[in-house]
Amino acid sequence: MSPQPISTRDIVYIALFAALTAALALFPPITLPLIGVPITAQSMGPMLAGAILGARRGALSILLVLALVAIGLPILSGGRGGLGVFAGPTVGFLLGWVATAYVVGLLHELGWNKLTLFSSFAHAMIGGIIVLYAIGIPVLAVQASLSIKAATMACLAFIPGDLVKAALTAVIAVAIKRAHPIIGTRRGQTA
Amino acid sequence: MTGGSILHRAPAGLKLAALAMAGSAVVLVPDWRVMVDLFLLVALGFPLARLGRGALRAQLRPLMPMLVLLFFTQGLLASWEMAALVVARIATLVLMAALVTLTTRSEALIATVETLLRPLAPLGVNPGKVSLAFSLALRFLPVIAEEAERVREAQTARGLGHSPLALALPLIVRVLKAAEDIADAIDARSGHDDPSLRPHPETAPAPGRRFLFRSVKEQV
Numbered sequence: 001m002s003p004q005p006i007s008t009r010d011i012v013y014i015a016l017f018a019a020l021t022a023a024l025a026l027f028p029p030i031t032l033p034l035i036g037v038p039i040t041a042q043s044m045g046p047m048l049a050g051a052i053l054g055a056r057r058g059a060l061s062i063l064l065v066l067a068l069v070a071i072g073l074p075i076l077s078g079g080r081g082g083l084g085v086f087a088g089p090t091v092g093f094l095l096g097w098v099a100t101a102y103v104v105g106l107l108h109e110l111g112w113n114k115l116t117l118f119s120s121f122a123h124a125m126i127g128g129i130i131v132l133y134a135i136g137i138p139v140l141a142v143q144a145s146l147s148i149k150a151a152t153m154a155c156l157a158f159i160p161g162d163l164v165k166a167a168l169t170a171v172i173a174v175a176i177k178r179a180h181p182i183i184g185t186r187r188g189q190t191a
Numbered sequence: 192m193t194g195g196s197i198l199h200r201a202p203a204g205l206k207l208a209a210l211a212m213a214g215s216a217v218v219l220v221p222d223w224r225v226m227v228d229l230f231l232l233v234a235l236g237f238p239l240a241r242l243g244r245g246a247l248r249a250q251l252r253p254l255m256p257m258l259v260l261l262f263f264t265q266g267l268l269a270s271w272e273m274a275a276l277v278v279a280r281i282a283t284l285v286l287m288a289a290l291v292t293l294t295t296r297s298e299a300l301i302a303t304v305e306t307l308l309r310p311l312a313p314l315g316v317n318p319g320k321v322s323l324a325f326s327l328a329l330r331f332l333p334v335i336a337e338e339a340e341r342v343r344e345a346q347t348a349r350g351l352g353h354s355p356l357a358l359a360l361p362l363i364v365r366v367l368k369a370a371e372d373i374a375d376a377i378d379a380r381s382g383h384d385d386p387s388l389r390p391h392p393e394t395a396p397a398p399g400r401r402f403l404f405r406s407v408k409e410q411v
Contacts, residue, residue, distance in 0.1 A: 005315075006317075006320060007374075008323075008374045008377050008378050009370065009371065009374035011320055011323055011324050011327065011374075012327060012370045012371075012373050012374040012377070013367075013370050014324050014328075015323075015324050015325075015327035015328040015331055016327075016328075016331055016335070016366050016367075016369075016370050017366075018324075018328040018331075019328050019331035019332045019334070019335045020335055020362070020363070020366060022328075022332055022335075022336075023332070023335040023336045023339050026336055026339065027339075027358075044359075048359075048363070052363065052367075060324075064324055064325070064328055067304065067325070068325070068328060068329070070292075070300075071292065071297045071300040071301060071304075072292035072293065072295070072297060072300070073297070073329075073332075075332070080253050081292075082250075082288060082289050082292035082293070083210065083288030083289070083291055083292050084250060084284070084285035084286065084287075084288040084289040084292070085285075085288075086288065087214065087281065087284030087285045087287070087288050088254065088257075088281060088284075088285060089257065089261065089281060090257075143281070144261050144264075144265070144277060144281075145265065145269065145273060145277050146264065146265075146268070147268075150264065150268065154264075168356060168359070171356060171360075172356070172359055172360055172363065175360055176360075176363060176364070176367070179364055180364055180367045180368065182367065
């Protein structure tokens with residue numbers, strides 16, 4: 001990926017996906033039977049942004065979400081917003097979203113020509129679960145003065161929900177690739 | 192946000208710098224009693240900034256379940272002094288940051304971000320494009336929220352219920368289709384991919400119309 005200048009079209013995509021991720025906060029959380037942990041739609045935003053826009057634009061759109069949160073917009077699920085969010089113990093997961101979008105995007109770019117439902121799910125899972133928790137758990141441990149083990153235990157309950165979100169992301173990414181591909185058309189298209 | 196307190200009038204950059212310094216200093220406090228005092232002091236900042244009691248409650252309530260959980264985990268695993276220190280520290284940090292955001296207009300914070308980004312210009316960061324992205328996102332927020340509501344109504348009418356897939360997919364396709372027209376409209380108005388691209392002044396969120404993206408296109 002040679003660093004192309006960001007075109008107006010890219011900026012529009014970035015802003016739209018930032019707004020889309022913010023809008024995901026409006027969906028009521030679904031509670032999975034048996035586990036009882038509410039699943040919010042919003043954390044699907046970073047996976048979707050990466051899977052549809054690719055690494056760079058995806059990561060920038062999530063960075064923009066965080067910037068909008070920082071300037072005080074209540075766009076996180078539960079109506080949270082403001083710099084205070086970045087002082088909380090779960091800030092690692094928020095910052096990890098940027099890495100999630102980047103990694104999910106990069107994997108989708110690399111495997112774009114042979115993208116299947118399963119490979120897309122695997123990409124979303126690597127970026128949206130492994131990378132995210134690798135950043136979120138240590139930060140939670142430091143912020144809350146917990147051991148890594150205790151912090152990990154606290155996060156386990158969210159994994160089933162994340163698997164559901166990775167699966168949804170895969171279905172959407174494959175459908176969007178068919179209906180309106182963005183990643184594959186990035187070269188040779190100057191806005 | 193037409194407050195007249197000193198905090199409201201202080202420049203955004205100064206407040207952010209003060210927040211960064213205070214935030215780092217708070218982590219160094221070792222005694223929970225000092226920390227609780229600091230927390231009360233910051234909480235006192237809310238009435239001083241004429242923010243009212245509701246604002247303080249709105250900041251703390253979403254945090255409560257986590258703080259309670261953390262307090263008992265820390266208390267049982269480490270010590271109750273540690274539990275009090277950690278919980279008071281997090282609450283203090285959150286309130287300090289909230290004080291800054293609540294007393295500063297979004298535009299002032301965006302302008303500060305732009306200023307802070309200026310030294311990065313040689314690295315390829317274009318502050319004009321950054322603030323265009325900010326303004327567009329602010330403009331799209333109500334638009335997409337309304338579009339999501341419309342899709343949801345349509346799906347319910349067709350008996351598809353609240354399936355997240357039935358909701359997200361058409362919404363994303365619409366958003367992607369609209370993106371190209373919006374980009375073309377911006378380029379047509381602002382010169383072809385002009386590096387000195389400025390955000391359009393009419394990007395303040397307005398109550399949406401029925402055909403949302405059309406209304407965005409009319410404005411850019």
